[in-house]
Amino acid sequence: MRAVVIEAKGEQARIVEGDEVELLAAVAEDATVELDVSYSSYNYKDGMAIAGRGILRNFPAIPGIDIVGVVTKSGSSDWSVGDEVVLNGDGIGELLPGGFATRARVRPDALVRLPMGISAHRAAAIGTAGFTAMIAALKLEDGGVRPEDGDVLVTGAAGGVGSIAIAVLASAGFRVIASSGRKDAQGDYLRWLGASEVIDRRELSEEIAKPLQSERWAGAIDSVGSTTLVNVLAQTKYDGVVAACGLAQGPDLLGTVLPYILRGVTLTGANSVNAPRELRERAWAALAERLDLEKLDALTQTIGLAETNPYASQILAGQVRGRTVVDVNA
Numbered sequence: 001m002r003a004v005v006i007e008a009k010g011e012q013a014r015i016v017e018g019d020e021v022e023l024l025a026a027v028a029e030d031a032t033v034e035l036d037v038s039y040s041s042y043n044y045k046d047g048m049a050i051a052g053r054g055i056l057r058n059f060p061a062i063p064g065i066d067i068v069g070v071v072t073k074s075g076s077s078d079w080s081v082g083d084e085v086v087l088n089g090d091g092i093g094e095l096l097p098g099g100f101a102t103r104a105r106v107r108p109d110a111l112v113r114l115p116m117g118i119s120a121h122r123a124a125a126i127g128t129a130g131f132t133a134m135i136a137a138l139k140l141e142d143g144g145v146r147p148e149d150g151d152v153l154v155t156g157a158a159g160g161v162g163s164i165a166i167a168v169l170a171s172a173g174f175r176v177i178a179s180s181g182r183k184d185a186q187g188d189y190l191r192w193l194g195a196s197e198v199i200d201r202r203e204l205s206e207e208i209a210k211p212l213q214s215e216r217w218a219g220a221i222d223s224v225g226s227t228t229l230v231n232v233l234a235q236t237k238y239d240g241v242v243a244a245c246g247l248a249q250g251p252d253l254l255g256t257v258l259p260y261i262l263r264g265v266t267l268t269g270a271n272s273v274n275a276p277r278e279l280r281e282r283a284w285a286a287l288a289e290r291l292d293l294e295k296l297d298a299l300t301q302t303i304g305l306a307e308t309n310p311y312a313s314q315i316l317a318g319q320v321r322g323r324t325v326v327d328v329n330a
């Protein structure tokens with residue numbers, strides 16, 4: 001077994017080739033399915049884990065909140081040897097050993113069968129970011145937001161969640177406005193993904209303007225939090241829905257109740273880690289149906305295990321565009 005391992009809190013991640021029993025020691029007792037891992041992916045959280053920013057709870061730790069692999073042993077009647085599966089979250093790469101490894105032991109309930117037509121590499125390219133973007137888009141739609149209601153906003157647009165959120169919302173017929181700090185450098189990319197307009201994120205992120213502002217958004221998917229989210233809520237139309245799923249700007253939310261009590265705005269959340277099985281299956285089925293896989297390929301880069309360390313500072317600095325697959329066998 002080869003894996004990226006962080007031996008103790010504050011220590012640098014390094015590649016270890018060794019005894020898998022020891023590496024998987026922290027695994028949950030109910031992790032009864034063993035996998036050969038084909039790919040993981042690189043999410044903001046993985047950057048935080050490798051940079052020692054409090055994501056990892058048990059040591060030695062293996063980062064990687066996504067796994068795509070093949071079942072090699074199963075203690076569950078739901079899964080058989082040879083099944084191709086994807087796992088997003090469920091504590092892997094945080095509480096439990098994660099996907100930056102060639103082997104894994106995981107809990108059966110969080111596994112999803114690779115949807116027909118989605119290869120292992122593409123499933124990893126979608127990963128937690130795409131899965132979360134899809135859950136957030138479903139929250140908007142379940143909340144009654146329809147394309148004819150007006151523009152929908154995506155913040156953190158050039159990042160992993162943002163890129164896939166734009167693609168799935170645009171393919172569902174929404175007019176999408178992308179908010180990005182890289183408007184000039186990534187404007188063409190964001191329009192190619194499906195954004196109708198790109199705005200400079202400073203319009204939203206710099207200061208909290210009035211508690212109620214001109215109504216602009218029928219809905220929004222926000223991976224940024226903080227001042228940005230307060231302004232988004234203040235600009236959301238009557239009965240609009242905002243799905244918060246990230247904190248790239250910060251975890252604070254220092255707004256007022258006015259958007260909720262005077263405009264009936266709904267602030268909802270999208271959480272991938274503890275998503276129940278039905279939601280996992282629903283989101284992956286929707287991704288298989290809606291996501292343009294050629295676009296996905298074009299927004300994806302691939303790195304090997306050895307590159308996972310230096311990559312942390314790039315993703316935390318917001319310099320990575322789209323999605324990054326980790327080829328654990330490279």
Ligand SMILES: NC(=O)c1ccc[n+]([C@@H]2O[C@H](COP(=O)([O-])OP(=O)(O)OC[C@H]3O[C@@H](n4cnc5c(N)ncnc54)[C@H](OP(=O)(O)O)[C@@H]3O)[C@@H](O)[C@H]2O)c1
Pocket residue numbers: 043044045128129132155156157158159160161162179180181182201205223224228244245246247248249270271272273315316317318319320322
């Ligand atoms: N709830 C969940 O289950 C879940 C799942 C996945 C991710 N997340 C969270 O969602 C967020 C995004 O994840 P990701 O994987 O998409 O990360 P990412 O690829 O690094 O994208 C984050 C994007 O946010 C924008 N950004 C960065 N710093 C910012 C700042 N200071 N102010 C405003 N915008 C900033 C940048 O977009 P522009 O350059 O376009 O402005 C950046 O590309 C993270 O907080 C992550 O932890 C949550």
